[in-house]
Amino acid sequence: MLIASRQKAVIASVKAGIAEKFRTKDLGKARFILGIEIDYDMERRTSGISQKAYTESIIKKFGQENAKSCLTPLEPGVNLTKADEPQTEEDRAKMKSKPYRSLVGSLMYLACGTRPGISVAVAKLSRFLENPDQRCAIVFDGLLGTRLEAYSDADWAGNRDDRRSVSGMLLKLCGAPVVWRSTFQKTVALSSTEAEYMALSDCVKECVWMRRRLKDIGAEQVEATVIYENNQGAMALAKNVSYQARTKHIDIRYHFI
Template sequence: MEVPYGITNAENMMRKLDKAIYGLKQAASAWHQTIHAVFMKIGLRSCGADQCVYVKGAKGTYAYVCLYVDDMIIAAKTKEEINEVKMALKNAFKMKELGETKFILGTEIDHDRMAGTLMTKQTRNIDDVTNRFNQQDAKAVVNPCESGMKLTNMQSPTTNAEREAMKTKPYRSLIGCLLYITTCTRPDVAYIVTQLSRFLENPGQQHWKAAIRVLRYLKSTKDLGIIYNSKDGKVMLEAYTDADWGSNLDDRRSVSGIIIMIGGAPVVFKSKYQRTVALSSAEAEYMALILCTQEVLWTRAMLKDLVCRSHMSKWERHKHHFIRENVARDIVTVDYVGTEDQLADMLTKALGTKRLRFLVEASGIRPKPAQH
């Protein structure tokens, strides 16, 4: 740290900081400890399933605060409950109010109280990424990848000339943008983006073209989003899991796909390579089911936290008995879902346009209905 102006004869002296300064590695931790202490003081407690979600509840009324560094969303049934939390925070910090949440961290939030729906989408973010990579005039496509497409290391550069040619392509930046869009609101591109992220170290022309195609697809479907419906008033978890056995041509690892739905819309979705090589399709499906069960238990714990139930049963993470234990305890039930209705299918393989459209619609991912 530079010596402040006006201090002389301090060439061989050390400066001791009395508090954290923005940019230091300790600053983030110091800030979180500070705001966490304030939250606890005003009656908010952090959820065990997610330390950045805080809940305040008493006599059937709840207020929620979702924290991301120094940005936050406050939610409650009434404005009075929201104002109570805001006033308590204003007594501790200098705050800037931005009104009802419409946009946060690249995600647009459209809350239609008359229809009882809440939609999350990333139209603006997709437009920004499209312009950043000069694809604003690119031809639209109706599928993020060709049906049955496989990407391999064999398509990576093998000569210095090929590697030099790829240095002009901002592949890592593009994949980073696609991963963020995928994680927030777009499970329909999760499979192909997961595939593309394998080649960050040595991408080839085919990998670059495949990534650009995903961006062109997002551009043509930028108004799609996840629509949550509160009309039925039920909170019921439904989870779908699937596996594509030995689909990685480089090491023959399988792909697990899971999607967890609440009220007909996804809240958790993943496309993930399995850590070990499955020796059969049944073993691959079992590994995918383990991943799905773990995510169901996390989601269940999160829902319990949100209604202030602090005592949750412990569970054993033993690989071979994990699913059986939770079925026996009536925590989860396992049912067969036919291929036609398997929503996780789009998270494990490259599908044709007709099949993808069906699964996207069935997963609650659609544009906002037209107003009449």
């Protein structure tokens, strides 16, 4: 169990309260937990987390010690579809001998922990757990204030099989990512504006939840949370939800903004 506070007295009080009801052992300042390393810089009064040891264990486990790194975890423009899946029994048998599921699961834990930058790549690869192909190769790239800000984006019709779009969001606190997600949208968007608007709606809901959590712990956000969005149509629609012929079909739930 991790206990964190700006005041040592509060930490001591919590420890004492727990010790009254349970047998405990104080391990001192946290350095490592669940594969996550915690580093402290007392001069700068900062702390950080990483999964270097866990990442190196993945690389060694799957025999990627000599693999070349690249600037991005997935090359731009790469679209994996069901058409890329093995079509013959020989190819299927060949891929079944590879620990594909284990590898994707290991990377998913890494993406959820400290490496949001690989979330999209892992999400794409996880769609082929049942029948992966050689194209589903993993590239290891460098795996070796309380202000809340958010980023929203969408990949319109990114899935070539059913043309659904992918919503992506990132929430940062004090410049560090605290919430990130990459998911398929439930319906097919008819335009990039609609796809971005749906993603923006989900991002706003996440911001509302996070603002409430911050208020509960004494870090209330007085100013409005800034959400960065790059689609002019979605931004215009968010500011003016009046009747428009091209957007009248959008479900009311997305007008939550």
